[in-house]
Amino acid sequence: MRLVATGLLIAMAGLFFLARSQVGPEAAWPHPAWPWVLAFSEAAMVGGLADWFAVTALFRRPLGLPIPHTAIIPENKDRIAETMAVFLRDNFLTPQVVARRLRGMNIAEAAGNWLTAPEGVSGSRVRAGAAELLAQVLESLDPERLGTQVRGGLVRQLGKLELSPLLGNLVEAAIADRRHLPVIDSLVRWAGLTLEDNEELVRAMIHRRANAVLRWTGLDEKLANSVIDGIYKMLAEVVVDPNHPLRGKIEEGLASLAHDLRHDPDMQAKVEGLKHEILANPALASWWQGVWERLRTGLIARLRSPEPAMGGQVAEALAELGANLRDDPALQMQINRFARRTLVGIAQRYGDQIVRLVSETVKRWDAVTVTERIEGAVGRDLQFIRINGTLVGGLVGVTLHAVDVLL
Template identity: 65%
Template sequence: MAGGAPLPPDRARAMRMTATLLLVAMAGLFIVAETMLTVHPAWGYVHAFAEAGMIGGIADWFAVTALFRHPLGLPIPHTAIIPSNKDRIADTMAAFLRTNFLTPVVVARRMQNMNVAKAAGDFLAKRGDSTEGRVRAGAAQLFVELLESLDPDRLGLQVKAGLARQAEKIDIAPLLGRMLEAAIGDNRHGPLMDGMIRWAGLTLEDNEDMVRDMVAQRANSVIRWAGLDGRLANSVLDGLYKLLAEILVDPEHPLRGKVQEGLEKLAQDLQHDAETRAKVEQMKADLLNNPAVADWWMGVWERLRTSLIARIRRPEGGMDGEIGHSLAELGQTLQSDPALQMQVNRFARRTLVGTVNRYGEQIVSLVSTTVKSWDATTITGRIERAVGRDLQFIRINGTLVGGLVGVTIHFITEVI
């Protein structure tokens, strides 16, 4: 059947049969009363009731039937109104929807007194019921399916490319310069310098043999022949260790001042020196283009993805519980924070109004086009099944009211 889903059950059938049987009963009563008119004057009232009831029932049957089809199959003008005006009905329905529901003003007015945020908070904050469990499990399962559907290599490359594009847009040198300048201004560079000094001491300790070889290679032959190169190397190492220790324990050591001057100059150069900034940008580009960085990112992404999937699928539901707990906390916040409610409600209202403003015409057009695509039988069946029961009451009421009017008229004529 054209028009999509099957027609709903015809719940008006029983009322249609009742209305028809009532009309038949009126006809039978009319025949009986016609034969009994000479027996008693009261039969005149029965005759008038039945006659007028038949007329009223037949008239209403004709009117109801004419809405949906030609009565008795006869092409009487202005019958089968709904099938004949299907396209006009579709346009009228669409215009009604557009005027009364899908205008920004109407949507904004209807949402003005709606607390969407609090309603969402009440729903999310419910604990221990089946609804909350289904939401939590559904959110977790949706997250798992999303992660499993992603191509690890392809997504990793896309994310890496996206990060690279964002990093390329950032002028990192001035940012580093301002960070370094702020650290020096707040005297937060001291621990960094101490760490660098300790690192230099450990590096020197790990490379003592290399220092000794360098001293021996640069010493002249007389010193080496006299065996003084070893003592010279030890003196150099001892002097370096002593210097590093003095710098570490003395906050006012002159070399600390020199280092700080160098850091201050670096901070200024990073912000204002074009050559320094160009060097930093080149270093950033080299780092982003380094294949090792790409391999590292791919490994990090895949470990993260598989770890999340494993946690969500864990029998004890670790991630499932975390999602449920997070949803409940979000719901409680939405319930108790009026400022957040106002922001969320404003966002929801603006979003829906914007959607209606942008896509209202398309929605209306979709409704109109869908109804127009139904064949006459489909649209007639849908409307008749929606209002047919009430229409059959019109037939019943018309039969009974017609009968009462007939009795009234007969009484008046008898009195006069």
């Protein structure tokens, strides 16, 4: 465009000299149109030169001459940077402007429409890219450090949690819903199996505690059999009879435990102490590290598996998320409100830093870089100004010549 504008200016200069040679008594081809051509070309040349000077003066000194108020952009680079920063801050990064621009945008619905579109999620590139990105993130993180951080976070949250009232509420709710009955049945059966596996131990204990007379007469063996048979009979009755008194005692014990967990400071202190002992146990840390490493390596293997199962699961999950975003107005309202608050908060908290970054970046550019980037962005339109100036100047010259002839 610069060559076109300059060529047009040269053409007007040549036309001017040609028309000038044909005006007057020494003209080789006299014609009444030549004065009009002379007026047009003369004014066009002046207009083209004036606009060439104006456009050139924005970016550099015309012909290298130190003319005042030329090379405007290089000489005022820092002021332009400050002006750009102020313009960006006042028109884009104020909380009021950000909130106003986001108020009419449904970000959640737009994201949902994209995720539910056939090319949004089902495309293999999106699935593969999402899976590979997640795998790389998992690989780039330090397994031991991340596992320790996650465990530390869980430990801190569990440390803040009052476990005793929670357990009391769970036991009380289980008793109210009769969900404790299978537990009692399992406990009774476990007691019976344990007694069966340890009959000889029970007999040995009775034999040691019996006096010499019982052992001499052999009654200790009969006593052991009677005790074991009595316990078996009692356990069988508890299993068969849902109204057995022992069941009532167990239920009373559970109710008392629930009450103590909720209201007894001593019981609560014991539970909290036991909780902190378990959380501080190194065995728990080792167990969690192993669990976390197995989860991490397993997930990486599935993400990079050539089988499309994981990719299909990712795509299905994203599509389901998109459908919820698209069809749930309440969810849209919550997400849009969160997005507005987040972006407004960013503008309010970091707006000055963002515009300062723009300003300092432009200031660090040298004058040649600033000139080349701005001229590259708007230079084509500026060359149109030169072309228009040349043509408009010529028309003005013809108009003035017509006025001079008519008057």
